[in-house]
Structures are given as C-alpha cells and as structure tokens.
Amino acid sequence: MALLEIRGxxxxxxxxxxxxGIDLEIDxxxxxxxxxxxxxxxxxLSYVLSGRDGYEVxxxxxxxxxxxxxxMDPEERACEGVFLGFQYPVEIPGVPGTTFLKTAVNAxxxxxxxxxxxxxxFVKFVRGKAKEFNMSxxxxxxxxxxxxxxxxxxxxxxxxxxxxxxxxxxxxxxDSGLDIDALKLVADGVNTMRSxxxxxxxxxxxxxxxxxxxxDVIHVLFGGQIVKSGPKELALELEKEGYYQFFETAA
Amino acid sequence: xxxxxxxDLPLMEDYDAVAPGLAGAGVEWLDxxxxxxxxxxxxxxxxGPRDEAWKYTNLTRMGRTRFVTGLASAEPxxxxxxxxxxxxxxxxxxxxxxxxxxxxxxxSALPPGVFITTLExxxxxxxxxxxxxxGQNTYGHDMPMLALNTAYLHDGVIVEVAEGVSIETPxxxxxxxxxxxxxxxxxxxxxxxxxxxxxxxxxxxxVGLGSYLSNGATTLHLGDDAILRHxxxxxxxxxxxxxASASVELAARAxxxxxTLHIGGRLARNEVHVILQGREANCGLYGAYTGRGSQHIDxxxxxxxxxxxxxxxxxxxxxxxxxxxxxxxxxxxVRKNAQRTDGHQLNKALLLSEGAExxxxxxxxxxxxxxxxxxxxxxGELDEEQLFYLRSRGVMEAEARDLLVTAFLxxxxxxxxxxxxxxxxxxxxxxxxxxxxxxREK
Numbered sequence: 182m183a184l185l186e187i188r189g190x191x192x193x194x195x196x197x198x199x200x201x202g203i204d205l206e207i208d209x210x211x212x213x214x215x216x217x218x219x220x221x222x223x224x225x226l227s228y229v230l231s232g233r234d235g236y237e238v239x240x241x242x243x244x245x246x247x248x249x250x251x252x253m254d255p256e257e258r259a260c261e262g263v264f265l266g267f268q269y270p271v272e273i274p275g276v277p278g279t280t281f282l283k284t285a286v287n288a289x290x291x292x293x294x295x296x297x298x299x300x301x302x303f304v305k306f307v308r309g310k311a312k313e314f315n316m317s318x319x320x321x322x323x324x325x326x327x328x329x330x331x332x333x334x335x336x337x338x339x340x341x342x343x344x345x346x347x348x349x350x351x352x353x354x355x356d357s358g359l360d361i362d363a364l365k366l367v368a369d370g371v372n373t374m375r376s377x378x379x380x381x382x383x384x385x386x387x388x389x390x391x392x393x394x395x396x397d398v399i400h401v402l403f404g405g406q407i408v409k410s411g412p413k414e415l416a417l418e419l420e421k422e423g424y425y426q427f428f429e430t431a432a
Numbered sequence: 433x434x435x436x437x438x439x440d441l442p443l444m445e446d447y448d449a450v451a452p453g454l455a456g457a458g459v460e461w462l463d464x465x466x467x468x469x470x471x472x473x474x475x476x477x478x479x480g481p482r483d484e485a486w487k488y489t490n491l492t493r494m495g496r497t498r499f500v501t502g503l504a505s506a507e508p509x510x511x512x513x514x515x516x517x518x519x520x521x522x523x524x525x526x527x528x529x530x531x532x533x534x535x536x537x538x539x540s541a542l543p544p545g546v547f548i549t550t551l552e553x554x555x556x557x558x559x560x561x562x563x564x565x566x567g568q569n570t571y572g573h574d575m576p577m578l579a580l581n582t583a584y585l586h587d588g589v590i591v592e593v594a595e596g597v598s599i600e601t602p603x604x605x606x607x608x609x610x611x612x613x614x615x616x617x618x619x620x621x622x623x624x625x626x627x628x629x630x631x632x633x634x635x636x637x638x639v640g641l642g643s644y645l646s647n648g649a650t651t652l653h654l655g656d657d658a659i660l661r662h663x664x665x666x667x668x669x670x671x672x673x674x675x676a677s678a679s680v681e682l683a684a685r686a687x688x689x690x691x692t693l694h695i696g697g698r699l700a701r702n703e704v705h706v707i708l709q710g711r712e713a714n715c716g717l718y719g720a721y722t723g724r725g726s727q728h729i730d731x732x733x734x735x736x737x738x739x740x741x742x743x744x745x746x747x748x749x750x751x752x753x754x755x756x757x758x759x760x761x762x763x764x765x766v767r768k769n770a771q772r773t774d775g776h777q778l779n780k781a782l783l784l785s786e787g788a789e790x791x792x793x794x795x796x797x798x799x800x801x802x803x804x805x806x807x808x809x810x811x812g813e814l815d816e817e818q819l820f821y822l823r824s825r826g827v828m829e830a831e832a833r834d835l836l837v838t839a840f841l842x843x844x845x846x847x848x849x850x851x852x853x854x855x856x857x858x859x860x861x862x863x864x865x866x867x868x869x870x871x872r873e874k
Binding site: 231232234255259260264265267270271273274275276280281284285286292324341 | 816817818820821822823824825826827828829831832835836838839840842843
C-alpha cells in the first residue's frame with residue numbers, strides 16, 4: 182500500500198472545477214514533484230490535501246496510510262501526519278514562535294497518545310531542532326513569521342516540519358521568492374527531512390529547486406489533471422520546452 | 433433645591449437624607465461645588481439615547497434601580513480584597529464602597545514628596561489646595577453622571593506629587609464595591625496632581641461583589657514636564673454598573689499615558705478626557721476591552737488639542753463575544769491655533785460571535801490648517817488564513833481561536849514597557865479566556 186493514494190480527485194473553488202480527476206500514489210521514502218503552469222491547480226491540490234475551507238471535493242478519494250483524509254478536519258490531518266509547507270507562510274503577530282510550536286507539538290502528541298511536553302522538555306526539544314536547522318533562538322521568540330524575510334519564513338516552515346515529523350510533507354512553491362543562498366539553506370533542510378518513513382510532494386514552477394532536492398518522480402499538472410509523469414530528467418525537458426506542448430494537446 | 437424635586441430624579445432618591453452627612457456640609461465653597469453639580473444634574477437628568485454622547489449606551493435600567501448611597505449604609509465587613517485586582521508591588525489604597533479602608537491599605541511605603549489624603553480629611557484641615565483643584569475642573573458641564581458625582585462629593589482620595597519628585601513604586605488605588613442586600617451606589621472623586629517635573633505610575637483596580645453602581649470621577653493635573661503613567665483595570669462584579677470619567681490637564685511638555693483594561697461589569701462606561709493645554713504636551717490613550725454574555729462596555733475619549741505642537745495617540749482593541757455590545761466613541765478636537773498638532777486614533781474590534789456588536793464613532797473636529805491627524809475604526813472576525821495556518825499544524829480550532837484572541841488583546845499591552853506589570857494585565861486576560869473556554873466546554 183502506498184503511503185498516499187489519490188484516486189480520481191475532483192475539486193472546485195467558487196463553483197469552478199479546478200481539479201479534474203487526479204490519480205497519484207506516493208510510496209513511503211519517496212519524493213515526488215508536481216510541476217505545471219500557473220492556474221493548473223497545483224496550489225488547489227495542496228489545499229485540498231490539507232483540508233482548507235472553500236475547496237470543495239466533488240469526487241474521488243485521498244487515503245493516507247489507508248485512512249480517508251477527506252473526512253478529516255485540517256487539525257486531524259496534521260495529527261495524522263500531513264504537513265503543508267505554505268507558499269506564503271502566514272504572519273501571526275502576537276503569537277510567539279515557541280508558544281505556537283509548543284501548542285502544535287503537544288496537540289499532535291496528545292492525538293497520538295503520547296505525553297505532552299512540559300515547558301522545560303519542550304525548550305530542550307525545540308532548541309535541538311533549531312540548531313540542526315540553523316534557526317536562531319531569536320527567531321523562535323519572535324511572533325510567528327512577523328517581519329521575517331522570505332528566506333526566514335521558508336526556513337521556519339522547514340523547522341515546523343522538523344518539529345512535527347510528518348508522514349507526508351506537501352511543500353507548496355517552497356522556492357518562490359528565495360535568492361540562491363536562501364534556496365540552498367531551505368533545500369538542505371528539506372533533504373535532511375528525507376526519510377524512509379516519510380513521503381514528500383514538492384509543488385514547484387521551476388526546475389531550480391529540483392537541482393537541490395532531487396525527486397524520484399516528476400508529474401506535470403495541467404488543466405487540473407496529471408498529463409505526464411516521469412523520472413527527474415523530465416524537469417530538464419520541461420525547462421527546455423516549456424509547457425507549450427500541453428497547451429497544444431489541450432487545444 | 434426644594435424637597436421633592438431632587439427625590440424624583442433617578443439615582444437621587446436618598447439625596448435629601450444623605451446630604452447633611454456629606455463631608456464639610458455647610459462649608460461654603462464646598463456646598464457651592466455640590467449645588468452646582470446638583471443643579472446641573474437636575475437640568476440634564478439621567479442621560480438617555482437622545483443625548484448624543486449617550487447614543488449607544490442606555491442607562492434606563494440602571495436609573496430604575498433603587499440604590500442606597502454607600503455613605504448612608506453600614507460599612508460592609510471585608511477581611512481581604514476580593515480576587516481580580518492587578519497583582520503588582522505598589523502602595524495600596526483600598527476604597528470600599530468609595531471610602532478609604534486603612535486596615536486594607538498600606539500607606540506606610542509612601543515615598544517622600546508624595547502626599548495622600550481623603551477628600552474628607554482635606555476639607556477638615558482647611559482644604560485650600562483641594563478647593564482650587566476641584567474648582568478648576570473645566571470639563572463636565574454637559575456630563576450628567578459627573579454632575580451626579582459632584583452632587584454627592586464626599587468620597588475619594590487626593591494624591592499630590594511634589595515638584596521634581598519621581599516615584600518608583602506605583603500607587604495602586606483599589607476600589608471594592610460590596611452590596612450585601614440592597615444595591616449600593618458610590619461616587620468617589622479622586623484628584624491626582626503632579627508638580628512640574630514630577631513623574632510616577634498610578635494604578636486603579638475596580639472589583640466588587642454584588643449589585644452596585646460605581647460612579648467615579650478622577651481629575652488629573654500634570655505640571656510642566658511631568659510624566660504620569662495611568663493604568664486601570666475595570667473588573668467589576670458582573671451585576672455592577674461602572675461609570676467613570678478621567679479628566680486630564682496637561683501643561684507644557686507633560687506626558688500622560690493611559691492604559692485601561694475594561695473587562696467587568698454589567699454595563700460599564702470609561703471616559704477619558706484630555707486637554708493638551710501646554711505646548712509639546714503628549715498623551716497616549718490605550719486599552720483593551722472585552723465583552724461576553726449581555727455585557728455593555730463603552731469606551732469614550734475626548735482629546736482636546738488647545739495649543740500648538742502637541743501629540744496624541746490612541747489605540748483601543750476590543751474582543752466581543754456572545755451578545756455583548758462594545759461602544760467606542762473617540763473625538764479629537766484641534767482648536768484654531770493648535771498648529772502642528774499630531775493626533776492619531778484607532779479602534780479595532782474583534783467580533784467573536786454572531787450576536788456581538790460594536791458601535792464605533794471616531795470623530796475629528798479640526799479648526800487648524802497645519803495638522804497631521806487620522807482616525808480609524810475596524811470591526812472584523814478572526815483572520816481565516818491565520819486560523820487555517822494554526823489548524824494545519826495540528827492545533828484544534830477552538831485552541832487556535834483562543835491563541836489568536838490572546839494575541840489580539842496582548843498586542844494592546846505593548847505600550848506597557850515593564851514586563852512584570854504587563855503580566856498583571858495579561859493574567860486578567862488569560863483568566864477571561866479560560867472562563868470563555870470553560871463555558872464553551874459545558
């Protein structure tokens with residue numbers, strides 16, 4: 182059984198169908214990338230997987246370790262191991278980073294029947310993670326993403342992923358808005374998180390990120406459907422040829 | 433005032449019986465001040481919806497309540513101050529139903545250069561300064577509840593900080609309302625003045641038990657270059673009415689900062705009036721308010737830029753739940769010669785339920801032509817994106833909402849520089865949130 186199974190997934194936003202029957206399986210330990218032009222449904226797929234309001238599923242199913250994800254609230258999905266790395270991480274002024282992480286980690290631990298961390302245990306745990314991912318203590322103390330640079334926000338996403346240790350990480354345009362140094366830092370973080378127990382789905386526009394986080398499989402999403410899948414070399418082909426070939430097919 | 437007329441007025445039913453026992457009754461200047469108040473209240477009557485200043489706050493039900501004036505009732509037994517006051521190291525002045533209770537106070541820690549007395553004692557010992565201070569009160573001719581307070585002038589404390597004296601330990605005035613049987617009304621008048629170059633911090637906590645009306649008025653005078661941090665917690669009993677006004681006068685370069693957490697009571701109105709009457713004076717009015725059940729929480733401010741080169745800032749944040757109603761009325765007046773005025777005002781309300789309501793009336797009245805002024809009022813629900821972000825990390829929806837409400841209210845505390853004192857307010861907010869959670873879980 183694959184870790185993630187998506188079958189015939191259809192979804193609409195404001196009455197308009199965006200996903201038109203998606204089939205996708207990802208095994209544990211694998212990293213898949215989804216590429217596609219603007220408006221092809223990439224971000225919609227990430228929101229449908231994480232359960233955001235306003236994204237209505239009209240058909241198909243999504244199973245995580247065989248469990249039906251679509252009936253779950255966003256928080257339940259997170260507790261089951263779904264992690265969404267946001268394209269635009271949200272700023273939450275007034276909520277300190279550590280408070281946020283502790284609340285999240287303990288919610289997940291509670292769900293899994295593990296004991297909650299007390300303040301001391303948590304500080305030790307999170308400091309260790311922060312060090313591993315080159316995050317300063319200062320960034321933890323500040324309000325969540327408030328006034329962070331683009332690079333800091335994306336590194337913060339990676340830290341959250343590291344702290345929550347998901348089964349499935351969906352990374353939406355993790356490379357957007359990053360200069361090359363920031364991209365390398367974030368990519369290093371993502372690579373550190375690769376594990377036989379985890380699957381990753383990277384959503385990206387450009388091939389650039391895939392030089393640093395090399396996927397096992399690449400899919401092309403176009404017009405709400407996966408129109409092509411292949412090995413990592415497919416990214417190079419797309420970079421060269423662009424998405425025009427699919428426009429022609431569609432026409 | 434002939435007998436009968438007064439007794440027909442709401443909230444004055446026992447006035448004729450109480451009047452002879454008021455401090456310094458028969459002292460000419462004091463009688464004059466009280467009679468002025470009485471005449472004004474008789475003329476204005478209990479404010480109603482037709483009064484522009486009271487358009488959103490209806491006192492009808494309060495006016496129908498037969499209160500017994502605190503002065504006329506027995507002093508309630510009280511071993512300790514009830515819970516819910518600010519927990520800070522301070523010189524404590526405890527007033528029970530408006531009257532100073534020395535046994536619960538600790539005036540011993542009073543630093544040199546600070547003088548504290550009650551209105552009653554001040555009158556007894558001649559009271560020339562106090563006569564002047566009370567007479568100076570330029571505001572309130574159209575404020576019926578202040579007129580009522582003046583008619584009952586008796587309770588309250590006088591705090592004088594001498595020129596150039598800087599007090600490190602704050603002064604904390606704790607008002608406790610206690611009504612064992614009949615509803616009680618009290619009308620404390622506090623007078624606080626800082627001489628030129630003086631500085632200090634003045635706290636108020638308002639708590640209580642049972643059904644009562646606290647109709648307080650505070651007059652504050654800041655001399656040249658004086659600095660006052662004024663912080664208030666309104667955490668009255670859920671059966672209480674709280675109507676209060678602070679009238680502040682600022683001399684040149686004086687700085688006044690007010691932070692109010694407005695959280696308790698059945699119906700509560702907190703008014704702050706500031707007149708910037710010396711050049712380069714500066715005032716900051718900040719606060720947070722919360723409502724739940726059918727609470728009515730009113731914040732009304734008036735900032736009067738009377739001279740050039742003054743600065744004012746105002747930021748209030750409110751979180752309203754259930755069927756509660758919040759009111760924010762803020763007016764900035766810039767008089768003709770008050771050039772280079774820099775005045776800004778903002779009210780942000782968070783509506784946490786379908787039944788909650790906010791009435792906001794920001795107002796600018798500007799007669800000068802070289803000014804920087806703005807006002808704004810927002811009302812909204814919790815941010816859906818923030819909520820989803822938290823939930824996508826495993827945080828339960830209810831917990832995520834609490835985190836965001838806490839953050840929203842917490843932000844209002846940023847003006848309080850001292851972390852420890854900020855925590856005192858934070859504790860009250862946290863308590864409000866945990867009670868909210870408990871009610872939800874029931």
